[in-house]
Amino acid sequence: MTSNTTSSNRISKLWNDKDSRSVILQIVSFAIILGFFAFxxxxxxxxxxxxxxxxxxxxxxxxxSYDINQTLIAYDSRSTHFMAGLVGLLNTLLIAVLGIILAxxxxxxxxxxxxxxxxLTQKLAYVYIEYMRNVPVLLHILLIYGVIVHSMxxxxxxxxxxxxxxxxxxxxxxxxxxFETGMWVVLGTFVVGILFSFWFRAYAKRRQDSTGKxxxxxxxxxxxxxxxxxxxxxxxxxxxxxxxxALKGFNFKGGMVIxxxxxxxxxxxxxxxAAFIGEIVRGGILAISHGQTEASYALGMKPSRxxxxxxxxxxxxxxxxxxxxxxxxxxKNSSLAIAIGYMDITATIGxxxxxxxxxxxxxxxxxxxxxxxxxxxxSSIMNWYNxxxxxxxx
Amino acid sequence: xxxxxxTPGNHPDLPPPAGTVGPMHWLRSNLxxxxxxxxxxxxxxxxxxxxxxxxVDWFFLDSVLTGNNRKECAxxxxxxxxxFIAERFxxxxxxxxxxxxxxxxDLTVVLLAVAIAAVLWDRFPxxxxxxxxxxxxxxxxxxxxxGGAGLEPVPTSDFGGVMLTLVVxxxxxxxxxxxxxxxxxxxxxxxxxIRIFCVTFIEFIRGVPLITLLFIASTMxxxxxxxxxxxxxxxxxxxxxxxxxAAYLAEVIRGGxxxxxxxxxxxxxxxxxxxxxxxxxxxxxxxxxISIPGIVNTFIGLYKDTxxxxxxxxxxxxxxxxxxxxxxxxxxxxxxxxxxxxxxFFISCFGMSRYSLYLENKxxxxxxx
Numbered sequence: 030m031t032s033n034t035t036s037s038n039r040i041s042k043l044w045n046d047k048d049s050r051s052v053i054l055q056i057v058s059f060a061i062i063l064g065f066f067a068f069x070x071x072x073x074x075x076x077x078x079x080x081x082x083x084x085x086x087x088x089x090x091x092x093x094s095y096d097i098n099q100t101l102i103a104y105d106s107r108s109t110h111f112m113a114g115l116v117g118l119l120n121t122l123l124i125a126v127l128g129i130i131l132a133x134x135x136x137x138x139x140x141x142x143x144x145x146x147x148x149l150t151q152k153l154a155y156v157y158i159e160y161m162r163n164v165p166v167l168l169h170i171l172l173i174y175g176v177i178v179h180s181m182x183x184x185x186x187x188x189x190x191x192x193x194x195x196x197x198x199x200x201x202x203x204x205x206x207x208f209e210t211g212m213w214v215v216l217g218t219f220v221v222g223i224l225f226s227f228w229f230r231a232y233a234k235r236r237q238d239s240t241g242k243x244x245x246x247x248x249x250x251x252x253x254x255x256x257x258x259x260x261x262x263x264x265x266x267x268x269x270x271x272x273x274x275a276l277k278g279f280n281f282k283g284g285m286v287i288x289x290x291x292x293x294x295x296x297x298x299x300x301x302x303a304a305f306i307g308e309i310v311r312g313g314i315l316a317i318s319h320g321q322t323e324a325s326y327a328l329g330m331k332p333s334r335x336x337x338x339x340x341x342x343x344x345x346x347x348x349x350x351x352x353x354x355x356x357x358x359x360x361k362n363s364s365l366a367i368a369i370g371y372m373d374i375t376a377t378i379g380x381x382x383x384x385x386x387x388x389x390x391x392x393x394x395x396x397x398x399x400x401x402x403x404x405x406x407x408s409s410i411m412n413w414y415n416x417x418x419x420x421x422x423x
Numbered sequence: 424x425x426x427x428x429x430t431p432g433n434h435p436d437l438p439p440p441a442g443t444v445g446p447m448h449w450l451r452s453n454l455x456x457x458x459x460x461x462x463x464x465x466x467x468x469x470x471x472x473x474x475x476x477x478x479v480d481w482f483f484l485d486s487v488l489t490g491n492n493r494k495e496c497a498x499x500x501x502x503x504x505x506x507f508i509a510e511r512f513x514x515x516x517x518x519x520x521x522x523x524x525x526x527x528x529d530l531t532v533v534l535l536a537v538a539i540a541a542v543l544w545d546r547f548p549x550x551x552x553x554x555x556x557x558x559x560x561x562x563x564x565x566x567x568x569x570g571g572a573g574l575e576p577v578p579t580s581d582f583g584g585v586m587l588t589l590v591v592x593x594x595x596x597x598x599x600x601x602x603x604x605x606x607x608x609x610x611x612x613x614x615x616x617i618r619i620f621c622v623t624f625i626e627f628i629r630g631v632p633l634i635t636l637l638f639i640a641s642t643m644x645x646x647x648x649x650x651x652x653x654x655x656x657x658x659x660x661x662x663x664x665x666x667x668x669a670a671y672l673a674e675v676i677r678g679g680x681x682x683x684x685x686x687x688x689x690x691x692x693x694x695x696x697x698x699x700x701x702x703x704x705x706x707x708x709x710x711x712x713i714s715i716p717g718i719v720n721t722f723i724g725l726y727k728d729t730x731x732x733x734x735x736x737x738x739x740x741x742x743x744x745x746x747x748x749x750x751x752x753x754x755x756x757x758x759x760x761x762x763x764x765x766x767x768f769f770i771s772c773f774g775m776s777r778y779s780l781y782l783e784n785k786x787x788x789x790x791x792x
Contacts, residue, residue, distance in 0.1 A: 175757030
């Protein structure tokens with residue numbers, strides 16, 4: 030009897046002591062989690078053995094034997110599944126990068142429009158943002174795609190833009206350029222211009238810190254990065270041969286075609302995400318108290334410098350974290366490509382390759398890992414940028 | 424001339440000076456206040472003039488309401504062919520649910536409305552029981568819709584249209600909130616094992632697109648179940664949707680938890696409350712209140728994401744639309760179909776976001792500094 034009470038006492042003591050209780054709880058939860066995974070993996074092993082399947086990534090080096098309608102690198106149906114995956118990954122990256130750039134530009138414009146003192150502009154941006162945000166992105170994609178494919182004219186009656194671009198239900202025909210040797214000089218100037226402008230910025234800042242004198246930094250950067258390469262391009266004698274599409278018979282010859290799937294996906298994602306970015310930008314600018322602007326005016330700064338040196342740097346601190354999650358959303362939403370047949374990583378490895386080889390586990394492991402890595406890369410870049418611009422407290 | 428003398432303090436109010444009130448003043452200050460403003464106004468007006476009339480023509484004036492196929496539509500006018508939507512309207516609402524059993528869907532919607540009212544409307548009669556009812560609602564609804572236990576069973580593959588959107592959306596919302604709260608608490612836990620597990624789970628789910636998770640649900644989830652068990656596709660999708668939205672909710676709620684001063688928790692401990700008591704009475708009521716706007720936004724996102732089930736061949740409004748478009752009579756009318764679905768989503772999501780705004784304002788007044 031007595032021994033019984035002491036042992037239950039001891040247990041209740043263990044339970045009432047904070048440290049020992051946390052150890053008990055953790056051991057129990059660890060056992061549950063481990064047990065769950067053991068159960069699930071055991072099931073998978075049994076089920077796969079029953080179907081005669083194993084985990085094996087060598088299928089990646091078998092012939093894919095399917096075509097992909099948009100490839101950035103050399104690919105044909107005799108290439109391997111690995112190459113198909115690579116093409117898909119590049120297509121995902123292409124959409125993500127272009128989409129992010131486009132959405133950011135449009136989003137900032139929308140954010141500023143929402144704060145405009147012009148009633149019409151403000152309401153226009155409001156209606157646009159509310160419509161875009163409250164309709165699923167998949168519908169935007171399908172709508173734009175449907176409009177291009179069903180409502181654009183046939184190839185023969187394509188909209189003609191200055192005989193260089195043609196828009197039809199097959200997509201946008203555009204010219205392609207082939208680089209001649211002289212082009213490398215132009216590109217070289219461009220790279221040198223970028224490097225120079227970085228150095229010059231640092232130099233100008235150092236000089237301003239020590240002497241208080243300023244240079245027109247933006248003007249000089251613009252000159253080094255844009256004007257100099259353009260000048261050299263024309264001085265050398267335009268070393269790009271343009272191949273312009275032309276209507277021959279039923280189809281266009283020459284140039285390249287930007288496919289309707291690509292256009293629809295890019296614009297749907299960019300327009301959709303821009304609406305969210307617009308609201309973020311608006312919130313960020315509104316978060317800067319009016320006193321900051323007034324103080325800056327009181328110090329004698331011009332409105333343009335107030336905006337670029339006082340308001341925007343502070344607003345960016347509010348804007349960057351939610352902006353990062355919008356970039357992540359855009360990248361993840363690019364997987365909706367599969368709804369209209371744009372061949373991204375989900376549609377190649379996670380779609381056709383999977384169906385042909387029947388290797389669900391391996392394909393999804395690859396696709397999920399790639400998306401996780403992409404998410405990680407985007408958030409680390411944005412975190413690095415955020416750390417650079419955040420308030421330095423001494 | 425009027426030479427009335429007023430005793431000081433008795434002067435009647437004069438009308439405001441001309442030019443500071445009225446439509447002209449409004450126009451001048453809102454549209455034509457500066458040269459730049461005038462240019463912007465003119466550009467916007469020109470764009471609207473170019474865009475709006477063709478859209479209105481297409482949508483209303485030239486649209487066709489009757490007809491049996493696309494050719495008949497095109498013969499009557501070159502605007503939108505709403506006859507298509509009219510013909511398929513019931514399909515868009517009920518999916519392939521057997522016609523003689525559709526009263527069960529209608530009844531479920533009524534019960535849903537009551538449950539929503541019980542949760543959201545603070546003057547609901549006997550609100551406490553209303554809450555219990557709302558908690559029981561998902562199970563009542565499941566019984567009504569799926570059948571069994573006295574009702575004629577309906578396979579979930581017949582579910583479709585707006586009804587499927589509501590099933591996925593409401594289930595997701597109802598079950599992801601408790602799970603999200605648990606995950607958020609787990610992420611803040613002092614026990615490393617629980618914390619690491621929650622962080623890994625949340626970050627994994629948030630790092631991958633929903634569509635890949637849905638593909639997993641449709642193609643390979645059955646591998647992880649005990650051999651021989653089969654699982655309804657809709658059920659698998661619902662599980663994935665709940666897990667997905669719980670991970671996002673957990674992050675929103677974590678924001679609310681982090682916004683609480685540490686003193687609240689310490690005070691609760693000092694009063695002798697144990698962990699769950701302090702969470703229930705002190706931490707959560709405040710943290711959830713802070714995160715309400717974020718929670719509603721996540722719900723709106725979840726509701727919009729229900730459209731992705733059309734990609735794995737479930738018959739939500741988009742799935743119904745795609746299937747209808749495949750028929751030869753109506754080929755090529757995708758704009759009409761998707762615009763119709765878009766309007767449906769706009770109305771429901773806009774309504775939700777307005778409610779969230781109202782709630783935010785209502786809760787804000789109590790904290791005015």
